[in-house]
Amino acid sequence: MMKKPFEIVTEPIEIQPYIDYVLHPYQGAVTVFTGHVREWTHGVRTLYLSYEAYVPMAEKKLAEIGAEMEEKWPGIKVAIVHRIGELHISDIAVLIAVSSPHRKAAYEANEYAIDRIKEVVPIWKKEIWETGEQWIGAQKKYPEQGEVNK
Amino acid sequence: MIKVIYFAVAREMVGKGEETLKVENLTVKQLLEWIGSSYPAFDQTGMQVAINEEYAMLDDTVKAGDVCAIIPPVSGG
Numbered sequence: 414m415m416k417k418p419f420e421i422v423t424e425p426i427e428i429q430p431y432i433d434y435v436l437h438p439y440q441g442a443v444t445v446f447t448g449h450v451r452e453w454t455h456g457v458r459t460l461y462l463s464y465e466a467y468v469p470m471a472e473k474k475l476a477e478i479g480a481e482m483e484e485k486w487p488g489i490k491v492a493i494v495h496r497i498g499e500l501h502i503s504d505i506a507v508l509i510a511v512s513s514p515h516r517k518a519a520y521e522a523n524e525y526a527i528d529r530i531k532e533v534v535p536i537w538k539k540e541i542w543e544t545g546e547q548w549i550g551a552q553k554k555y556p557e558q559g560e561v562n563k
Numbered sequence: 564m565i566k567v568i569y570f571a572v573a574r575e576m577v578g579k580g581e582e583t584l585k586v587e588n589l590t591v592k593q594l595l596e597w598i599g600s601s602y603p604a605f606d607q608t609g610m611q612v613a614i615n616e617e618y619a620m621l622d623d624t625v626k627a628g629d630v631c632a633i634i635p636p637v638s639g640g
Contacts, residue, residue, distance in 0.1 A: 448640050464639070465571055467632055470616040471639075495639055507640050527640055535613070535632070536639030537571035548572040550609065550636030 418492040419475035421468045421536075426496055426505040435490040435512035442516035444523040448507040450500045460541045464497040464506065467535040471495070474534045478526055482511070485525070486518040493526060495536055506538075566630045567594070573610060573633040577602040587627040591619050594631060609636045 415430035432443055450462050479491040492510045500506055509526045513519040530536075538549045568581045577598065589597075591612045599605050612619050613632040625631055 466639070467568070467570055467613070467616075467634070470613060470632065473616055531637070531640045533618075533637070534639050535570065535634050535637055537635060538638040539571070548575075548635065549638040550572065 415492070415494070417472075419472055419479055420494050421466050421471050421475075422494055422496050423498045424496075426494055426508050428505075428508065431492045431494065431508055431510040434492050435510045437490065437512070439488070439514055440490065440512040441514050442519040443510060443512045444516075444519040446507075446509040446523050446527060447505045448527065450502050450504045450506060452502045454540075458543060459502070460543060461502070462500045462506070463539040463541065464495075464500060465537045465539070466495065466497045468497075471535050475530070478529045478534070481529070482522045482525060486513065486522045489513040489518050489522050491522070491526070493530070495530070495534070497536065564627060565625055567598075568630065568632045570632065570634060572635045573605070576604045576606065578604075587625065587629075589625055590621065591623050591625065591631075592621040594625055595621075598633070610634065 414427050415434060418434060428445060432445060436443055452459055475493045479493060482491050483489060490512045495507045509523050511519045511523045540547055540549055565584050565587060566581060567584060569577050569579065574580050595607045599607055611634040613634055614623060614625060614629050
């Protein structure tokens with residue numbers, strides 16, 4: 414299932430292989446963040462999401478983020494996976510697993526990873542609503558709530 | 564020759580996923596200007612360019628054989 418520690422996949426993400434990968438006898442803590450497809454955003458209903466990536470560059474950027482984390486929090490071990498394609502409500506879109514000897518580093522490093530992913534990794538999300546669709550990014554624009562309820 | 568790949572909203576604005584251009588030794592800024600003049604629907608606001616899978620600056624040079632990716636604002640996570 415898990416082929417490499419920093420990867421883009423099209424199949425559903427299973428959590429346990431990433432926990433197993435980061436865990437070793439020197440580690441006393443593992444944090445796992447899973448980002449899921451949300452149905453309701455500011456009162457607007459999402460039907461599903463479509464993710465696209467520049468796969469080789471995205472995997473390279475994920476690995477760079479992992480290296481940044483290991484430099485900032487020595488002793489941690491990291492795995493990051495992002496799914497692309499058509500994802501439905503509550504599916505896992507992204508998973509970040511971080512292990513560390515003590516819990517603080519695992520919590521801090523995990524949050525750093527999702528912030529960096531949203532900044533530099535070439536992955537794009539298109540939201541498909543009942544009333545239309547939109548690539549999410551700088552031009553982020555949700556339909557007016559009233560339009561949806563008409 | 565250079566290869567240009569368009570992603571997400573950029574692909575929709577130019578109407579194609581990739582193309583090969585018979586140009587070289589132009590700057591990233593010139594490449595974006597060429598795209599803008601060739602495809603009137605292309606809006607370069609917020610667009611970044613990667614050369615051979617690394618983010619490039621506007622005054623970086625695109626050389627023969629390079630692969631350029633047009634990268635709209637990212638929205639992973």
